[in-house]
Amino acid sequence: MIPMSDATTGPRLVERVRALAEGGGRVLIGVTGCPGAGKSTLAGWLAGALTGGGLPAVWVPMDGFHLADVELERLGRLGRKGAVDTFDGHGYLALLHRLRTETAATVYAPSFDREIEQPIAGAIPVPPAARVVVSEGNYLLFGDEPWSRVRAAMTEVWYVDLDDRVRLDRLVRRHVRFGKTAERAARWVAEVDEPNAAAIRATRSRADLRVDFDTLALPA
Numbered sequence: 001m002i003p004m005s006d007a008t009t010g011p012r013l014v015e016r017v018r019a020l021a022e023g024g025g026r027v028l029i030g031v032t033g034c035p036g037a038g039k040s041t042l043a044g045w046l047a048g049a050l051t052g053g054g055l056p057a058v059w060v061p062m063d064g065f066h067l068a069d070v071e072l073e074r075l076g077r078l079g080r081k082g083a084v085d086t087f088d089g090h091g092y093l094a095l096l097h098r099l100r101t102e103t104a105a106t107v108y109a110p111s112f113d114r115e116i117e118q119p120i121a122g123a124i125p126v127p128p129a130a131r132v133v134v135s136e137g138n139y140l141l142f143g144d145e146p147w148s149r150v151r152a153a154m155t156e157v158w159y160v161d162l163d164d165r166v167r168l169d170r171l172v173r174r175h176v177r178f179g180k181t182a183e184r185a186a187r188w189v190a191e192v193d194e195p196n197a198a199a200i201r202a203t204r205s206r207a208d209l210r211v212d213f214d215t216l217a218l219p220a
């Protein structure tokens with residue numbers, strides 16, 4: 001059992017995954033944390049660093065399992081897109097099981113396109129050679145179904161922490177970059193993202209590792 005650590009570095013995280021991969025089989029690392037905490041940034045970096053170091057890894061975001069707007073509209077949930085019941089959690093779980101067991105053929109995962117804010121099926125190939133899958137999303141440590149089984153499907157789940165002031169500022173900026181007015185972005189963060197953040201924060205103690213994104217300083 002590897003102890004919990006708040007102070008870590010990118011290279012140490014790479015070493016941790018390499019150690020987990022020594023047993024053979026495909027390793028599934030989950031990265032979770034509040035909206036805007038740095039999950040995608042860390043997952044993308046980690047997959048690149050592992051692959052660059054000779055351990056082929058693919059970044060597979062949970063974001064690809066956002067329900068399409070057409071379905072959110074039907075369900076009356078379009079106004080709180082990003083909440084736990086606006087994702088196809090069972091579809092995500094099924095993909096994780098496939099990634100674990102179907103290692104003889106390429107498994108395709110969906111991506112999420114922020115320009116159109118829609119999932120795109122078949123966008124991310126996970127080839128047989130992939131030894132590590134780095135996945136990331138908001139709800140990986142939730143206790144209810146199907147999330148408890150998502151947790152069980154992962155080798156480890158890490159929780160990314162970031163100072164709330166920095167996180168909220170980055171979150172608002174990103175909403176503006178993808179088309180919201182400053183006022184609408186601030187309202188969306190307060191009314192949609194932050195209630196989600198409170199629920200996610202409550203799952204923090206279930207993580208195998210907590211990563212302090214403020215001090216992580218990922219190498220280029």
Ligand SMILES: Nc1ncnc2c1ncn2[C@@H]1O[C@H](COP(=O)(O)OP(=O)(O)OP(=O)(O)O)[C@@H](O)[C@H]1O
Binds near residue numbers: 037039040041138170
């Ligand atoms: N070191 C950094 N300096 C400045 N901005 C950063 C840094 N790291 C990440 N960001 C920006 O912060 C924002 C949030 O980061 P990221 O998308 O990785 O978080 P996330 O946890 O995946 O968010 P979400 O839950 O909304 O998907 C992004 O716009 C990203 O470009």
Ligand SMILES: [Mg+2]
Binds near residue numbers: 039
């Ligand atoms: Mg993200």
